[in-house]
Amino acid sequence: MCLCRNGDATKQRIINKSMYNNLLNQVGKEFRRITFSLQKDSDYYVIFSVLELLEEDMQDFSAYPSSEDGKPFIMRASTTSEANEYNVYFTIDRIQLTEQFVHDPKGNYVINGVKFKFFNSNYALRPNLEYSYLLKDSFHDDAPTIQKVLPLRQCSKWLSTYIDTTHSALDILKSFEYLQIQVSQLSVDAYGADLMAFPEHIGNIYIVRYNPYIRKIHFTISPAPNPGLFCHYFFRNAIDDTLKIKITNKTRGGFLLSEDEYPVDTKQVEQFYPMKTDPDVLDVKIVSENEGPVFFDSDMHFVSKIEFNMNVKTADVEMKIKSKEGEEEQHLEKFVSESHSIGTATEREAALGERSSENAYKILEDNLEFILFDGDKNKKEENTLRAREAIRRILEKAQKRCIICDPYFGQKDIADFVFPMTSLNVNVRILAGKENLAKTSEEGKKIAAAIQSMLDEFNKRLGSKIQMRLLTGQSILHDRFIIVDDLVWLLGSSFNQFGSRATTIVKVPTVSCKNFYGLAEKWWSDDKETISLTDYERS
Numbered sequence: 221m222c223l224c225r226n227g228d229a230t231k232q233r234i235i236n237k238s239m240y241n242n243l244l245n246q247v248g249k250e251f252r253r254i255t256f257s258l259q260k261d262s263d264y265y266v267i268f269s270v271l272e273l274l275e276e277d278m279q280d281f282s283a284y285p286s287s288e289d290g291k292p293f294i295m296r297a298s299t300t301s302e303a304n305e306y307n308v309y310f311t312i313d314r315i316q317l318t319e320q321f322v323h324d325p326k327g328n329y330v331i332n333g334v335k336f337k338f339f340n341s342n343y344a345l346r347p348n349l350e351y352s353y354l355l356k357d358s359f360h361d362d363a364p365t366i367q368k369v370l371p372l373r374q375c376s377k378w379l380s381t382y383i384d385t386t387h388s389a390l391d392i393l394k395s396f397e398y399l400q401i402q403v404s405q406l407s408v409d410a411y412g413a414d415l416m417a418f419p420e421h422i423g424n425i426y427i428v429r430y431n432p433y434i435r436k437i438h439f440t441i442s443p444a445p446n447p448g449l450f451c452h453y454f455f456r457n458a459i460d461d462t463l464k465i466k467i468t469n470k471t472r473g474g475f476l477l478s479e480d481e482y483p484v485d486t487k488q489v490e491q492f493y494p495m496k497t498d499p500d501v502l503d504v505k506i507v508s509e510n511e512g513p514v515f516f517d518s519d520m521h522f523v524s525k526i527e528f529n530m531n532v533k534t535a536d537v538e539m540k541i542k543s544k545e546g547e548e549e550q551h552l553e554k555f556v557s558e559s560h561s562i563g564t565a566t567e568r569e570a571a572l573g574e575r576s577s578e579n580a581y582k583i584l585e586d587n588l589e590f591i592l593f594d595g596d597k598n599k600k601e602e603n604t605l606r607a608r609e610a611i612r613r614i615l616e617k618a619q620k621r622c623i624i625c626d627p628y629f630g631q632k633d634i635a636d637f638v639f640p641m642t643s644l645n646v647n648v649r650i651l652a653g654k655e656n657l658a659k660t661s662e663e664g665k666k667i668a669a670a671i672q673s674m675l676d677e678f679n680k681r682l683g684s685k686i687q688m689r690l691l692t693g694q695s696i697l698h699d700r701f702i703i704v705d706d707l708v709w710l711l712g713s714s715f716n717q718f719g720s721r722a723t724t725i726v727k728v729p730t731v732s733c734k735n736f737y738g739l740a741e742k743w744w745s746d747d748k749e750t751i752s753l754t755d756y757e758r759s
Contacts, residue, residue: 240429240511241352243380247319249273251427254371255311256407256415257336258392258399264309264336266329267389267403267422268415271317272371273429277456291332295410297402306392308402310410317427322349325382325425339388340423345380352378352429356517357436369413369421370428374436376515377428384423393422431514433459433486434506441499441522448494449502459486461510468503469495472521525563531555588614588709588727595722607718610725611637614702614709618646623703623740627653627691628714631671637715638686639678647685649744651697654690654756665757672753689750691743701728703740708733 256268274280292313313331315321321328326343329336347353355367356376366379384390393399393416400416407415415422438452449467463484469477478496484506485491499522506515535554540547584590591610593603615622615637624638629652638648657664668690675686691697700711707730712723728736743749751759 240432240514241350241354241378243322243349243352243427244319246273246317246427246429247322249317250314251317253311253313253315253331254411255309255313255331255336256403256411257309257311259307259309260305264331264334265389265392266336266338266425267393268369269325269329269425270370271315271425271427273427275430275432275456277435278373278430295406297406298409299398299402299405301398304396304398306396306399308399308406310406338384339392340384340386341388342386343382343425344385345382347380352380354513354516355379356515365418365420366426369415369418370426372412373430375431375434377430380427382425382427387423389423390419393419432456432511433461433463433508433514437515437517439502439504439517439520439522441502442492443524444498446494447496447498448492449499449504451491451493453484453486453489453491455486455489461486461508463509463514464507465493466505466507467493467495468505469497469499470501470503472501523563525561527559527561530558530560532558585610588725590727591725593718593721593723595720600720604718604720607723607725608636611702611711611715611718612640614704614725615641616643617707618643618648618704620645620705621647621649621703622705623649623651623701623737623744624715625651625697625701625703625740626711626714627656627697627700628716630657630716631667631674633715634671634674634686634688644682644684648687650686650688651740651743651750652688652690653697654692654751657690665759668753669757672757675753689744689752690756691749692751697743701736701740703733703737706730706733706737708736 251271251273254270254272255266258265258267292311295310297308311331318328326338326340329338354376355378357367357374370377370379393403404414404416407413433456435454435456437454440450440452442448442450451465463486465482465484467480467482469479471477477500480493480495482493502520502522503518504516504520505513508514532555533553534556537552537554539550539552541550542548581590581592588610591607593607596603618641622641626633629650634650638650641648654664657667671688675688678684679686700714702709702711708728710724710726710728711718712725713721
């Protein structure tokens with residue numbers, strides 16, 4: 221049994237005060253309540269909850285009704301064992317929203333006559349009783365995760381949130397691996413989303429109310445000579461209100477082109493709104509006379525050109541490859557590519573900077589996102605100085621921590637790059653390679669002792685926090701990285717040669733940084749992976 225999920229939410233929110241947005245105005249209405257809970261002995265603890273005020277025309281308005289005796293629908297995790305301290309449950313029931321619940325859900329959470337408990341001591345209500353967030357449905361990858369844990373609805377919605385700021389429920393789940401498995405399994409089976417994939421929502425209560433006028437809207441644009449916006453509305457039942465639509469047209473470069481406002485005919489499904497300029501990137505907001513903003517969509521891009529490629533197979537080739545491992549037969553398929561396009565793309569204004577500049581790479585350099593050093597032998601000194609300056613700029617960004625991962629990092633590199641760092645608040649850790657300190661073990665131990673002595677003296681004199689450990693055996697580290705707080709940069713070569721040959725500095729995508737600095741922290745704390753300078757010297 222599964223509830224449908226919704227897609228991503230937009231990064232933007234509109235906050236509005238209205239009859240519908242005021243949470244206290246919903247008192248007395250029937251909400252469908254979805255609850256995930258942990259049971260321990262005779263006690264039940266809420267770990268996630270969503271209350272929905274369903275509209276009558278919703279497909280599942282009558283789904284999961286309470287039984288004749290008023291008992292809720294209940295599912296238990298299939299992997300639950302009586303030997304475990306906790307059991308995991310999924311529950312759906314119907315409740316009338318009370319003023320007591322609105323002010324104190326923690327003290328008034330009752331299912332089937334049983335008062336449920338909470339691991340946290342309090343909730344933070346956001347935004348507040350008189351205002352709610354207005355969210356739109358969107359499906360882009362970098363959208364916030366809130367709607368990934370809300371039921372799937374193709375309409376705008378108002379959202380009130382009770383946030384477990386202490387993360388107490390999440391801490392309990394993290395303490396028991398079997399609980400994480402059970403919550404993950406039950407939430408996927410019963411709710412259609414893995415709650416453990418979105419731990420930031422564990423412990424929270426969400427109250428959702430849906431757009432009472434419009435289920436969804438399909439948009440289509442019309443270019444010159446009759447520029448405008450077509451809207452296909454999916455209205456709910458009879459609407460006793462006045463709606464207006466506001467259309468903002470802008471360019472991809474951020475220039476505002478025009479704003480148009482029209483009344484919405486709630487009896488007409490198909491409507492066309494003329495615009496002063498050709499549609500490019502649109503923001504659309506619909507406002508109710510009674511409720512204020514009830515719908516919005518932003519940064520809407522429309523397809524003007526489609527390009528596609530086809531690979532046509534032209535040959536099959538059999539090859540025999542000889543190597544040290546012997547002879548290997550390979551079957552190779554060869555293709556010819558063909559490209560086709562439909563439509564034309566909008567020409568951007570180069571003079572206004574809406575088209576990529578020929579010198580756009582300099583912006584990436586200035587932002588330390590991507591820097592190329594060309595390895596020109598005639599500019600070796602210039603490139604080396606430029607590279608060192610770029611690395612120092614990265615290191616200076618550190619406010620709390622800095623981890624340098626380079627198997628060839630040595631004494632001179634510490635003097636050139638680490639000692640000049642100006643902040644004494646930064647905890648600097650260096651991960652280098654034991655096998656790369658010197659050609660022989662004895663020489664390496666002497667260098668390790670010298671480095672440790674140098675660090676001890678520097679730390680003692682300035683109160684700094686610089687440490688170094690060595691990756692043991694054949695270093696598992698190949699690339700070179702700099703971790704600064706929660707950001708990571710990839711270096712194409714070691715610090716001691718950086719810039720003297722063709723190489724790059726690349727900023728790692730933010731979503732991948734956590735994985736890498738988690739790995740670096742693991743190496744640092746694992747005695748099987750790394751060894752301290754002192755222990756290496758004494759070994």
